[in-house]
Amino acid sequence: EMKMHYTKIWFGLFAILGSLGGRDCRPASGSLEAMQLGDFMLGGLFPVHQSFKIINTTSSPIQHLSLLPVPSDRFTVSRLIQSLAMIEAVEAINKPPMLKDLTFGYKIMDTCSDVTTALQHTDIFMDKNSGRTNSLFQAVIGEYHSEVSIAVARYLTMGYMPQISYGSTAGVLSDKTRFPTFKRTVPKDDHQAKAITEILRYHNWTWIGIIATDGDYGRYAADQLEAHANSKNIYVSYRVVLPDFLNDESLDSKLNETIKKIESTSKVQVIVSFAKSHHMACLFEKLTPNASGRFWIAGDSWSTSLDVLNNRSLNEVGKILGIIPFSGDSSHFIRYLDNLDLNPDSQSNNTILQHFIKGELNKSRTTKEIRETLKKAVCPSAVFSVGLTVSFVANAVKDICSRKTCRGGFDIQRSELNDALASTMFTMANEKYSFSNYGDLDTGYDINIWEAALENNAEGIKNVGLRTVARYMIKNESIRVISRCSSSCPPGFRRVFSEDKPICCYECAKCPVNTFSNKTDAGECIDCPKNFWSKENSTICSPQTPIFLSWKNEYCITILVFACLGLLLTLIVTLVFLVKHDTPVVLAAGGPISILILLSLLGTFTSAILFGGKPTCIQCQIGQVLFGLSFTLCISCILVRYFKVLLAFQNESAAKRVMKKLFLPYWIIGICVLIQGIICGLWLWLKPPKVLEDSVIRSELIIQCDEGSLLFFGLMLAFISLLALVCFGFAFLGRKLPKCYNEEKCISISMLIYIISWVVFCPIYANMVQLIKYKSTVQMVVMLFSAYGILICHFMPKCYIILLKSENNTKEFFKSGIREFTRRFRKSSRGLTDSKKFVFNYAKFSCQYNPV
Structure with a gap:
């Protein structure tokens, strides 16, 4: 059995070499990789370089071109750390072996952040030239960028090979009808967009800018953020999409356009970026004084890439807040780096690390300094997510081998491993982990603030470190940044909106008489209650003085x-x-x-x-x-x-x-x-x-x-x-x-x-x-x-x-008055008969005294 075991390992090695040598185009001939044989092989895709060159390897135009990375200025230490995290995780599993005498191996390859290069490497993992239905490789770990993972996932779906990404967050990858074998150990972008929206809302940043790269990750993340932000009355002043490839001819002009956009929108002090790290490095290099000093919210694509500052100080760029997936304990990985052999001759099986060490030694850096550079580039969340990918595969294989005899990778079918991964659940550091029905793992987010350390006068640079301040939300940090289209309307005012502008752009109008507003940014002035009144621009209503015809008036x-x-x-x-x-x-x-x-x-x-x-x-x-x-x-x-x-x-x-x-x-x-x-x-x-x-x-x-x-x-x-x-x-x-x-x-x-x-x-x-x-x-x-x-x-x-x-209140006085009236009446009367009758009436009335 032991003999058969080693025979399978050598057979797998020959199969890998054969797949490399049997291709007319050798895209990986100049690429960097790390390899360690084992009974169960894992493929690894890491964008250690951010770009590539196309070099003609022969003078004949008929022959194909070879794709070579450019290690001098596009090497990413943080991605090297992630590849080392995979190696450390595999070695940790092998150290007391989870599967008794069976071990895990790996083949890690540099994709140069390129879809074509990643697919060519994936072809090796699929081992399609061997003619077998299964492969020496049980699963593929990676890639980091969503657009690369999408392409790789489409290819791996044809062979039903499991793929677990440690960094791809595009929401489309949760579609199991299109990507049935894809899983990931980081939350999808929708969660990231919600987390950023909550940060914006909490700090009342309602007027923001968005920068993204023209890829699946950048477009999806920007769309999700804008949708969630608009639902919270947060609006986007501008949205810039940078070309996805660094060697794109329009990148420079697009960066200049972005700088002008930042300069012309002084009210936009908060910029959310879903661009790649090298795009941000290029942008920061071009920052002018009028475009500096902004508050940057970094998506998980560059939130831990400290090298984006390049030769700039953090104070020149502004403040940076990073959104990163939740991380676990990374002390074991720091110990791994402390014991890592940094002799380039000892790393012949890891040309990625070897290339980095040689480059640093050429800069006259000591081994201690190289080790500190590596340790400084460690992002706990990145190490944690990579380690989770290996742990998921190891636990899935362990579950399969507990039900049948496993002598190597050829004993496990791809569909079998996929099913096992979907149902696997394990506990690590008192936390339980398992994939959802969509292949996602919602571990939540950490929020890191970049802060400058003391100046190193000897080197003339400023060091920057990351400090985790909260999970999901910042509440206790004193961040004095205002990013609003319009200043807040104080109490006593109300907001007046324009039809042709977002609702975060408004004028402040005084509350009219008999109305008030007692809060900032009031949408409407409140009418004073009955029997209350207020002056113009009032924050409270005063009781009216009752006025009536008081007995004291x-x-x-x-x-x-x-x-x-x-x-x-x-x-x-x-x-x-x-x-x-x-x-x-x-x-x-x-x-x-x-x-x-x-x-x-x-x-x-x-x-x-x-x-x-x-x-x-x-x-x-x-x-x-x-x-x-x-x-x-x-x-x-x-x-x-x-x-x-x-x-x-x-x-x-x-x-x-x-x-x-x-x-x-x-x-x-x-x-x-x-x-x-x-x-x-x-x-x-x-x-x-x-x-x-x-x-x-x-x-x-x-x-x-x-x-x-x-x-x-x-x-x-x-x-x-x-x-x-x-x-x-x-x-x-x-x-x-x-x-x-x-x-x-x-x-x-x-x-x-x-x-x-x-x-x-x-x-x-x-x-x-x-x-x-x-x-x-x-x-x-x-x-x-x-x-x-x-x-x-x-x-x-x-x-x-x-x-x-x-004396006038007597009958005689009244009778005398009547006699006088009769005498006058007789003189003025025209007829005697009428006069006699009238005198008779007077006499009769004078006897009554009471007219009624």
Whole structure:
């Protein structure tokens, strides 16, 4: 069995050599590789060089060209570290062997970051010239770049060979219908785009630039980032796509265009780059002072490639934040580097490392310095993801060999290994790892900040190191960078957007009066709540000062004094009339009806008082209705009383006899009050008076009674005015009555006071805009004028006679007045018969004293 085992190893070696020698075109003849034989062979694809040259190996144009890398200026130490990580992982598995006496081997090849070169190497791993259905190689580890992995995956799918990438993050590779054998140990770009979007949103960077290379990785990552960013109201000012190949003739002009774009967009301080590391190195070399100092967010394609700075210092370039897949413990790999033999002659089986060592020695660097350079280029996440690829294959093979006898790679079918990889789960450092149904491994992301170390004066360069600050999100780092299309609108302002610009580009407009905003970048100003107000550009609303006819107000106090005085005078007059109820003056004034008039005046004065203080709906309704009913009662009593006097002194006629029969004084008074009551009832039912809160001055809230319905308010006043006009007409007709019964002047003056007061009141009341808080005051004054007009004109002269001119308050005085009126009437009468009848009426009336 042991003999057969070694025979298979030698057979595999001959198969590899045969595949190399049997090709007309030898693309790998000048390429770098590392190889170690084992029972189970792994192919490795690493872009150690970033470009290649096409060299004609013969003068004959018929013969093919050979592709050679350019090691002098395109060698990537970080990719060399990843290849060494694969070697270290294989050696770790072999050291105590997981598969008893069986070992793993590898063949690592440099793809030069080129699809064609990678496919030519993949052809070796497929071993298609051997004619076998299986191969010495069980799986392919790599490639790093997504566009290369896509091409390799398409090729490997034809032979159903497993491929595990340690760096390809393009989302399209998760499509198992197109890439059934592809798996990876890093998250896909969609997760990276989400992580970057969260960083942008957290720091409020809403106006960014994007730089990407024209490959599957760059295009997909940029598309995903823009989509996720737009959903968070983060927008892209510019997006530059650089040619994918460094030897592209348009690369230089595109880099210059990028520099000009950065210079012309000073507000874009944050740039997200999904370009390759050497593209970024070329870009940083061309940075001008106006394009420097930006904040760079590095995609995982160059987030750990410190050599992109080249001869630039970190301070010149700006700040760099790197997004890298989550890493595990890399201390074992550091120990591996510490024990690595750096003698180039000892690395004949690893021409990649040999080439690097020779290049460093040619620069007169010591072995210690070379080792430090290697250790400095270690990225834990890169080492971790490469180690995971080897661990997955090893555990899958172990699972297969636990169910059957394995003597080497030829005993395992490719489909068998694919199925085993899909179901493999293992634990490492207390973490469980397994592929998803899409062949992905979501390990999450680390966020690294590049920071400058102390200056090395001897070498004249600045060293840069990586510091892991968080998983997924930076919260505690003091990053003072503003990348916004428009500055933040402070509280008191709102954002005003333009239709032709992204929503992150806006103007700041002050919040108008009675609105406010209390946060930065408010989209709309908030209306102040009811009974609150604010000035322009306010951050808060202040309570409005309630303004009403307070009892402490000087106007209200003055009106209250006059109203109370009116009440007092009315009560005094009522008392006088009650005490002297049987005297001729009281009887001539109407007797009981005069008491009704005085009681109605009490209601009028009271209604005026109800409009003072802070109003309520009940108070407003009672005040308006009480005035309407009480003053209607007052005017109707005056009308009835004086109409009776006129009727008594009229000549006998058929019309007079009819009017005497129809004249029912208390019925007339009741009907007038009833009509006014119907008007007020409909008013209260349909649209009653209410409390109105209005603001003429922003800081004031005017609280006063509102009529509710101007129609019913006008009808109420119009009905009273109609009664007043009738009274005025009766006064004109009775201007020649006996002096003791003639109240023409009193009635005329009091009715004129009422009519003029309310005629003047209506336009003033309706047009009080600036002085709206005095509307109630005006109505109260007019009410008092009306009441005082009747009280003074009708009752003050009678009280004067009762109290001070008692000699005029006798029957004889009234009879003498009637006789005098009769004498004058006889002289002016035209016929004796009519004169006798009229004198008879006077005599009859003079015996009654009470006109009612």
